[in-house]
Amino acid sequence: MSEMSKIVRSISNLLLPFILIYGFYIILHGHLTPGGGFQGGAVVASGLVMVLVAYGSERFASWVKEKHLSVLESIGALGFISLAFLGLSTAFFYNFLAGKGGLFGDIPPEGSNPGALNTAGTLPLMNLAVGLKVIAGLASIVLVMGLASHYFKQGGENDT
Amino acid sequence: MSKRDLVGVISLLILIGFLGLGAASMREFGVVDRAYMDDYIISHSQDEVGANNAVTSVVFDYRGFDTLGEATILFAAVVGVIVIFRREVHE
Amino acid sequence: MIHNIPYLAVVALVAIGFWAMIFRKNLIKVIIGIAIIESGVNFFLVALGYRSGAYAPIYTHAPSGQMVLPVPQALTLTSIVIGVAVLALMLSLAVQIYKKQGTLDTRKGVLKK
Numbered sequence: 001m002s003e004m005s006k007i008v009r010s011i012s013n014l015l016l017p018f019i020l021i022y023g024f025y026i027i028l029h030g031h032l033t034p035g036g037g038f039q040g041g042a043v044v045a046s047g048l049v050m051v052l053v054a055y056g057s058e059r060f061a062s063w064v065k066e067k068h069l070s071v072l073e074s075i076g077a078l079g080f081i082s083l084a085f086l087g088l089s090t091a092f093f094y095n096f097l098a099g100k101g102g103l104f105g106d107i108p109p110e111g112s113n114p115g116a117l118n119t120a121g122t123l124p125l126m127n128l129a130v131g132l133k134v135i136a137g138l139a140s141i142v143l144v145m146g147l148a149s150h151y152f153k154q155g156g157e158n159d160t
Numbered sequence: 161m162s163k164r165d166l167v168g169v170i171s172l173l174i175l176i177g178f179l180g181l182g183a184a185s186m187r188e189f190g191v192v193d194r195a196y197m198d199d200y201i202i203s204h205s206q207d208e209v210g211a212n213n214a215v216t217s218v219v220f221d222y223r224g225f226d227t228l229g230e231a232t233i234l235f236a237a238v239v240g241v242i243v244i245f246r247r248e249v250h251e
Numbered sequence: 252m253i254h255n256i257p258y259l260a261v262v263a264l265v266a267i268g269f270w271a272m273i274f275r276k277n278l279i280k281v282i283i284g285i286a287i288i289e290s291g292v293n294f295f296l297v298a299l300g301y302r303s304g305a306y307a308p309i310y311t312h313a314p315s316g317q318m319v320l321p322v323p324q325a326l327t328l329t330s331i332v333i334g335v336a337v338l339a340l341m342l343s344l345a346v347q348i349y350k351k352q353g354t355l356d357t358r359k360g361v362l363k364k
Contacts, residue, residue, distance in 0.1 A: 031211040032311050036219065038332055066242075077235055084228065093224035098210045107210050108310070115311040120211035126220050133231060137238040141339050148245045148346065168273040176266050183258035190254075190303035198300075198320040202308060214308035214318070218325040230329045237336030244343045 001146055003056035012054040019047030027131040028124065032115030037127040041134025048139045057146030069140040076133030083122050083129065097121040257298040264291030278345050278355045285341070289334040296327045 003009070026033075027040030052060045087094030097104050098121030106118045117124075201222060202214055209217040219227055264287060271284030300320035306313060308321040345355070352360045 030216050031213050032309075033213065034215070034307070034309060036213075036216050038328060070242075073235070073238065077231060080228070080231060084224065093221070093228075095209060095221050098208070105210075108206055108212055110206060112310055112313040112315070113212070115212045120209060120217075121221075123209070123211055123216060123220050126224075127216075130227070130231060134234065137234055138335075141238055141241050144242055144245045145343065145346070148247075165274070172266070172269060172273060175269060176262065179262045179265060180259075183255060183262045186255060186258050188254050189257055189298065190301050192300070192302055192320065195320055198322055201321060202318050206310060212310040214310075214321040215324050215328075218321050219328060223322075223325060226326075226329055230332050233333055233336050237339055240340050241343045244340075244347060 001053075001057050001149055003059065004054050008054050012050050016047055016051060019050070020044060023047060027127055029115075029117070030127040031120035031123045032117070037130030038134055040127075041131040042138065044131070044135045045138035045142075048135070049142050052139075052142060052146060057143065057149070061143065061147060064139070064143070066140060066143060069136045069143070073133050073136035073140070076129045076131075076136065079129035080126060080133070083126055087122075095121040095123075258295070261291050261295040261298070264288070264294065276356050276358055278348065278357055281357070282338070282341050282345065286334070286338055289330075293327050293330050293334070296323050296330065299323050 023040045023044035025040075026035040026043060027037055030036035030040070048064075084093045087096040090096070099105060099107055104118055104121055104124055106116060108116060108119050201218060205211060205214045205217045209221045211217040211221075268284045268286075268288035268291060271287065272281050275281055275284065300323035302317055302319055305317040305319045308318040308324075348360075349355055354360060
């Protein structure tokens with residue numbers, strides 16, 4: 001697909017850092033506020049898709065290669081599986097970091113409280129792994145579909 | 161209208177009839193009488209998991225195996241899309 | 252029956268989706284009908300777990316009172332992601348059909364012998 005006008009490109013340049021920060025905030029605070037890995041990953045992926053639509057898929061493919069995206073997705077999937085296997089001494093998917101006092105190990109006080117980031121065991125690490133997987137997966141779907149639109153002839157029919 | 165459209169209209173009316181019968185005989189909206197599992201999760205998700213968000217503790221701790229299946233489905237869909245759009249060398 | 256309006260809205264969404272699937276010839280409109288049916292089913296799952304006058308099941312700055320059931324919301328999250336995956340595969344197959352046939356009409360295509 002071809003690129004859009006200069007106004008669209010400048011606005012998408014201006015908006016991209018805010019969208020990335022918003023998406024990573026939603027991923028990171030998944031155990032305190034509504035959100036988590038899947039929701040924040042969808043927000044960051046839609047920011048990357050906005051840059052792809054504004055600049056055209058050829059220029060975007062020269063910045064972000066397809067094999068780097070698949071390596072990132074595999075890192076996310078393997079991180080999720082290895083966090084599930086690390087608690088295997090008690091059970092599969094056991095939360096082995098909750099309540100032990102180390103990394104992410106505190107217990108929040110009972111009832112309504114302002115949330116502390118150091119709580120909830122393996123949940124923030126799983127959120128980061130799943131968020132990375134969703135970002136790379138959705139961005140590579142849209143990139144592959146955008147690159148395939150070069151091999152089409154023009155025209156078509158309008159049916160109901 | 162043709163025969164295909166007639167069969168379509170009749171089957172759609174039967175479907176709406178069954179679904180409407182089911183929706184009219186559901187329990188009242190907003191009244192839950194037996195929720196033992198959810199009450200246990202709400203009251204114990206702060207000491208067992210240590211998370212303030214009960215929904216995330218269900219998705220990643222109490223039912224983490226379903227999230228593993230969902231991540232596998234997303235991975236398989238991405239692989240499927242890349243394979244469909246693969247082109248031969250200099251098509 | 253006035254207190255069952257969310258369930259009637261689910262029936263309306265599913266009926267509109269099935270009407271679009273049966274009576275439209277363009278392939279993209281059939282796919283949009285499938286997506287509307289998935290939205291109706293997700294809405295039904297979330298509406299099942301509601302308690303009147305209750306708050307979101309999150310303890311950060313939570314007001315005092317009862318909480319909504321969290322398990323249907325977790326199942327709906329999985330269902331939405333599966334819907335996205337299936338929609339991506341359907342759309343890429345529609346692109347390949349257009350490449351082979353030249354038209355997106357389901358009743359006049361070359362592939363249908």
